[in-house]
Amino acid sequence: MLRIAPSARISKLADIEDSVRGSVIEIGERAVVDSFVKVKPAGGSGDVVIGADCQINSGCVLYIGNGIRMGRGCLIAANCTFAPTNHAFDDPDRFIFEQGFQPSRGGIVLEDDVWIGANSVLLDGVRIGRGAVIGAGAVVRGEVPAFAIAVGAPLRIIGRRGPGDGA
Known part of the structure; x- marks a missing residue:
């Protein structure tokens, strides 16, 4: 089920696939989904909720998982991947595509006012605290505290937002 707030702006070049498993895709007030953003049901039956005033830039892929x-107020820079699902692969005698998916690690949660830098990848089980900043090209797993500035692969915290943060 697709729910788009009247004031949201969705590019005609965005590709939002409706779920066949009953997942809800909700896009909030004044949210912007740019061209070449792909929202794809894959690997689960979770919901996608994009809050008010969020902006998702070109080339991002959001798997529902x-x-x-x-x-x-979350800002998602270009070419980010949100992958809240993981293939099962334990049995070396079977193709990975035959093994289905691993149990959920909780999906992906971004609290208010989060900025995700270009080309970042967020994996199942990520929780990013309010006001955090993720640098370009980061691979994010696990939890990032509120107002942290985090970069890299593996991800490391290099500072905290606020006066004198040096970022």
């Missing part, structure tokens, strides 16, 4: 929740 175990769910994605973005709070208010």
Whole structure:
């Protein structure tokens, strides 16, 4: 089920696939989904909730998987991948595509006012605290505290937002 707020702006070149498993895709007030953004049901039946005033830039791919929740005012730079699902691969005698998916690690949650830098990858089980900044090209797993500035692969915290953060 697709729910788009009347004031949201969705590019005609965005590709939002409706779920056949009953997942809800909700895009909040004044949210912007740019051209060449792909929202694709894959690997689960979670919901995607994009909060008010969020902006998702060109080339991003959001797999529905175990769910994605973005709070208010999140900024997602170009070419980011949200992958809240993982293939099962334990049995070396079977093709990976035959093994289905691993159990959910909780989906992906971004609290309010999060900025994700270009080309970042967010994996199942990510929780990013309010006001955090993720640098370009980061691979994000696990939890990022509120107002942290984090970069790299593997991800490391290099600072905290606020006066004198040096970023």
